[in-house]
Amino acid sequence: MNTTYDIIIIGAGPIGLAAGIEAQKAGQSYLIVEKGCLVNSIYNYPLNMTFFSTSDRLEIGGIPFPSIHAKPTRAEAMEYYRRVADTFELNINLFEQVNHLESADEVYKLSTDKGTYFTRHVVVAVGFYGIPNLLHVPGENLPKVRHYYFDPHYYYRQKVVVVGANNSAADAALETWRKGAEVTMVIRQPELGSIKYWTKPDLENRIKAGEIKAYFNASLTEVREGEVEIQTPEGKVTLKNDFVIAMTGYQPDFSFLEKIGIKLTEDEKRYPQYHPETxxxxxxxxxxxxxxxxxxDTHVWFIENSREHAVKIIKDIVQEEQTERV
Structure with missing residues (x-):
């Protein structure tokens, strides 16, 4: 017999977990389905990443998040969210990809690569870290080009070009340089972007000292084996190169939203349609x-200001059920 859940939550990141906790507290039957590991996006963050927020702003479910640092680390966050999942004994299916969602007799039929489920409500909490913003330049598909940065040791004694001007690019540049890489930054803007206050002066000093080379108002125009080409205000520059770390950001899986029928604005922002109160x-x-x-606009919502989405959603579902009973 097929079980019909009250709620299926797509995504086991912090907000998906928060939705599961709220569903559980409200007595709703639920299932969380995740295509990767628990808090998959955080797992894919750089090995030494430090959050900008303090640990209390990353808490969910009323579970304290202790940290030995002023700002918690990636490793501490993964430990915390594992403990949250275990504390609430959350019902989670990991490494299960959602392929399709369709209406079926007043409920929804959700199909994955491992099974089929039925549910009265669906919460989409899939994040945005899975699809990188591409450079769209020749040679971008070469193995030397990386859109995810993890461990700086890999780049020891390598010539590395880091593309980007914000936090991820700054961390990649500084960490690989400290592990013995020869680092060049390619930055579209005339100056460094939004960077953590404890990181920015460090990078500025490395650039000023000539330890990290930076091209401003510049762009990467072609990647080739053993070299790259950069367009600068003074003209084209060819650099010897072993790896390109393209920290150009990421975007949500709009194709999935469109496939299941969620409307998006037609401008470049691609805002999905939803009611802000519910x-x-x-x-x-x-x-x-x-x-x-x-x-x-992937820098609008974070864990700390979207935790309340879970509360709003479950409140609306419970109120809807109470109305139907009257």
Whole structure:
């Protein structure tokens, strides 16, 4: 017999977990389905990444997040969210990809690569870290080009070009340089971008000292084996190169949202349609939660300011059920 859940949550990041906790507290039957590991996006962050927020702003479910640092690390966050999942004994299916969602006799039928489920409500909390913003230059598909940065040791004694001007690019440049890489930054803007206050002066000093080379108002135009080509205000520059770390940001899986029927604005922001008070989309009983709500504005929603999405959603579902009983 097929079980019909009250709620299926797509995504086991912090906000998906928060939605599961709220569903559990409200007595709703639920299932969280995740295509990767628990808090998959955080797992894919750089090995030595430090959050900008303090640990209390990353807490969910009322569980304290202790940290020995002023700002918690990636490793501490993964430990914390594992403990949260275990504390609430959350119902989670990991490494299960959602392929399709369709309406079926007043409920939704959700198909994955491992099974089929039925649910009255759906919460989409898929984040945005899975699809990198591409450079769209010749040679970008070469193995030497990386859109994810993890461990600086890999780049020891290598000639590395880091593309980008914000936190991820700054961390990659500084960490690989400290592990013995020869680092060049390619930055579209005339100056460094939004960088953590304890990192920015360090990078500025490395650039000023000539230890890290930086091209401003510049762009990477071609990648070739053993070298890259950069367009600068003074003209084209060819550099010997072993690796390109393209920290150009990421975007939500808009194709998935469109496939299941969620409407998006037609401009470059691609904002999904939802009600800000309930988080319900144009699809009845289908909700959005977390950073996915910002479309291409991926720096609008974070863990700390989208935790409340879970509360809004479950409140709306419970109120709807109470109304139906009257």
């Amino acid at each position: 988080m319900e989309t144009n699809l009845p009983n289908v909700y959005l939660a977390g950073v996915i709500c910002g479309g291409m």
